[in-house]
Every structure is written in C-alpha cells, then in structure tokens.
Amino acid sequence: xxxxxxxxxxxxxxxxxxxxxxxxxxxxxxxxxxxxxxxxxxxxxxxxxxxxxxxxxxxxxxxxxxxxxxxxxxxxxxxxxxxxxxxxxxxxxxxxxxxxxxxxxxxxxxxxxxxxxxxxxxxxxxxxxxxxxxxxxxxxxxxxxxxxxxxxxxxxxxxxxxxxxxxxxxxxxxxxxxxxxxxxxxxxxxxxxxxxxxxxxxxxxxxxxxxxxxxxxxxx
Amino acid sequence: xxxxxxxxxxxxxxxxxxxxxxxxxxxxxxxxxxxxxxxxxxxxxxxxxxxxxxxxxxxxxxxxxxxxxxxxxxxxxxxxxxxxxxxxxxxxxxxxxxxxxxxxxxxxxxxxxxxxxxxxxxxxxxxxxxxxxxxxxxxxxxxxxxxxxxxxxxxxxxxxxxxxxxxxxxxxxxxxxxxxxxxxxxxxxxxxxxxxxxxxxxxxxxxxxxxxxxxxxxxx
Numbered sequence: 001x002x003x004x005x006x007x008x009x010x011x012x013x014x015x016x017x018x019x020x021x022x023x024x025x026x027x028x029x030x031x032x033x034x035x036x037x038x039x040x041x042x043x044x045x046x047x048x049x050x051x052x053x054x055x056x057x058x059x060x061x062x063x064x065x066x067x068x069x070x071x072x073x074x075x076x077x078x079x080x081x082x083x084x085x086x087x088x089x090x091x092x093x094x095x096x097x098x099x100x101x102x103x104x105x106x107x108x109x110x111x112x113x114x115x116x117x118x119x120x121x122x123x124x125x126x127x128x129x130x131x132x133x134x135x136x137x138x139x140x141x142x143x144x145x146x147x148x149x150x151x152x153x154x155x156x157x158x159x160x161x162x163x164x165x166x167x168x169x170x171x172x173x174x175x176x177x178x179x180x181x182x183x184x185x186x187x188x189x190x191x192x193x194x195x196x197x198x199x200x201x202x203x204x205x206x207x208x209x210x211x212x213x214x215x216x217x218x219x220x
Numbered sequence: 221x222x223x224x225x226x227x228x229x230x231x232x233x234x235x236x237x238x239x240x241x242x243x244x245x246x247x248x249x250x251x252x253x254x255x256x257x258x259x260x261x262x263x264x265x266x267x268x269x270x271x272x273x274x275x276x277x278x279x280x281x282x283x284x285x286x287x288x289x290x291x292x293x294x295x296x297x298x299x300x301x302x303x304x305x306x307x308x309x310x311x312x313x314x315x316x317x318x319x320x321x322x323x324x325x326x327x328x329x330x331x332x333x334x335x336x337x338x339x340x341x342x343x344x345x346x347x348x349x350x351x352x353x354x355x356x357x358x359x360x361x362x363x364x365x366x367x368x369x370x371x372x373x374x375x376x377x378x379x380x381x382x383x384x385x386x387x388x389x390x391x392x393x394x395x396x397x398x399x400x401x402x403x404x405x406x407x408x409x410x411x412x413x414x415x416x417x418x419x420x421x422x423x424x425x426x427x428x429x430x431x432x433x434x435x436x437x438x439x440x
Contacts, residue, residue, distance in 0.1 A: 010440070108332065111437040112361045113383025116412035123409040141332045163333025168409045169389065189343040189388045190410065192336035217331040220230070
C-alpha cells in the first residue's frame, strides 16, 4: 500500500496532475499524510489528509482551524523533538500505516534550508530500513535513496539524465554500466555525480558503506 | 576584488535586479565568469563575461558561436577531469584572478543533481582555503560556507530565517546565541538545522571538524 506525503514546498514545482492522481489513489485505499502547511495545500485541492502531522507553527490561526475542521486524525510533534516533521511523516507512513511505498510531494524548491531538511531527513538512522521505499517527486526530478549493497535502476524514457549522489561518506561506489562509469570510488564527503545517462534499459551500481541518492532528472 | 560567477540554473530564481548590479560592478572592475550555459545567459543580458569556463557540452552550435564571438578569454575544461565546471569557475576566480569574494548566481533550482553539484562543489579540498569567500545567491536564499573554527554571522533584516547545515560529518557544533541553540553536536552525516532566527544582531557558532553551510532564507 502506497502513502502520499505532502510537505509545504511551492506548488509550482509539484508534478503535473498530482492532485487528480492522489484523489484517485485515495479512493483505491492509498493513504495521504499532510505535514504542516502540506495539509492546507491538500485541503485547498479538495483532498482530505487521512493523517495530519507536524507542529503547525507555520500555520495561521485560520489555517489551523481549517485543518482542525477537516482532518480526523491530527498528530502533534512533541515540542522538544529530535526529529523533523518530514521524518515524522515518513515514520508514520512506514511504522503506523505499514506502507510499502512513500511518495513525497513538496520537498523541493523555495527555501533551501527546508529543501535540505527534506533531502537529508532520510539519513536519520530510524529511516534506514525504509530507504528504498521513499520517492520524492517534483516536475523535473524523481529522487530515490539506497543503502549499501548491489542495486539496479530502470530507465524512464521521459527522464534523460540520471545522477548518483553520495549524501554521506561512501565506500567503493561502483557505477557499472551507465554512460559514465565509476570504479571503487571512496570519499568522506558528499559528491553529486550528475548528468549521467542510461546506455541500456538498466544501470547496476553498488557500494559498501553510506547512503546514495539516485535522481532521475530532465530539462524543463 | 569581487567576481560574479554565473552558472546555468533557471533565471526565474535569480536575485532581483542582478543583471543591472553586475553591469555596474563590472564597470567598477569586478570580474564576471560565465560557466557553460551561464555565458549564454550573461550575453543575452548584455553582459560580456571576462572569462568563459566549461566543457560547453550542453550548448547548441549557435550558442557556442555566440560565446566564441563575444568572449575574449575562453577556457576549456579538460574532458577527463576530476573537478566540475562550477569548481573550475571558483578556482579561476580565486587562483587566477585572486578575487577576495565570489558571488555565485544560477546555482539553485531546476535539476536537483545540478543543484547538488553546485552546493557540494565547495567540499572539494582545493576550495577549502576560499570557503568563507563564496556566496551563492537566489531570490530567497543566501548560502555561505565555513570551515572549522569560531565564526560570527550578522543579521540581515530582509531575511527572517537562518539555517545551519553540516554538509559533512561534524564535530562539536555549537550554535551559541540564536533562537534555537545547539551544544557540542556531533554526527557523521549531513543535517539541516533550518528555520532558526536571530535574537540579537549577531549569531556566534563554532565547530571542530567538517564544513557547515549557513543559509539566510525568507518566504516568498
């Protein structure tokens, strides 16, 4: 079962037709979680979140009222917490709802401190069992995450580029069969290997330590 | 002396009035470096880069001709290189032009693999002597970088938020006097401490190991 998680990022960057997709999916038993301002955006698009999470600090009194009147299951992040609201959304999806997949919308764009909260939130150790079940999507990018091991990603014809980004120190990263290969690369800081391309239908890659993000991307 | 470095990111996100600012600065001896598609953008706005750098792979034949006809000093990145074009722009500014400050435009937005190339490019060891001289700016964000030590940042009244992001493993990070403090925080992966605020005119912070980005940001 799938869960859509809406964060508060700018709606201009949302994937095309996402609200119709989510409305249809919700009718077919997918879950929808709103995080903070994501709840306001969902309700404004006639989608009622199954669960709202966050500290709601960034919401106006009117917006808080709209969320309170529309969402049955409202959960508050504890004020002194050592996780972020986006992490709370993901943990709720995987541990409470037992979701097989979390699709995160509104993670990108706007304030970069916010974007980096969302991108780096998957590095929190309690999310490591779920890494490869998380997908962050906007109009130009699909972001995946992988832990150590051997992996394969499949070509998506509408995305020309694929990037491999070690978000942490990485040990023996191998990009086996893309256009630009890499062999046993180790480094102790993040590096973005951007603008790679598929030459076949699949790319195989592996690494022994760290967390690697794989980003499908396309020009506008 | 100041150098403006234009990367190829989407112009919608450029700081307001940036082309007038750069034209004026160039008359007062600031340098302008275009990186790849950044050259095309500059020339389209009647600013002739003092130096063009890149591999120019992403440029059409017409665009390559426009750059060739307009820029006197065109430098080609070697095809098998272990640095990125944005790194080449920064190294050219600091080592060839001996700039005291590099202001990077067009680093953000669009393809996230590209943005992460730009953000993480400062982590390359040869840039570490110049870290605190680099500033990446768009409409909502000013991004700074710091190496280990004690630092102070000053309030900018038009930016409500300030984020502290350890882009690498970090040892004993202290945020001494912002709204939300942090004491001797150590971690081996990146974390974005977003949405902090000034309570005074200055924030002092320190850390013993790693690279920390400080991002001034504001809502749109």
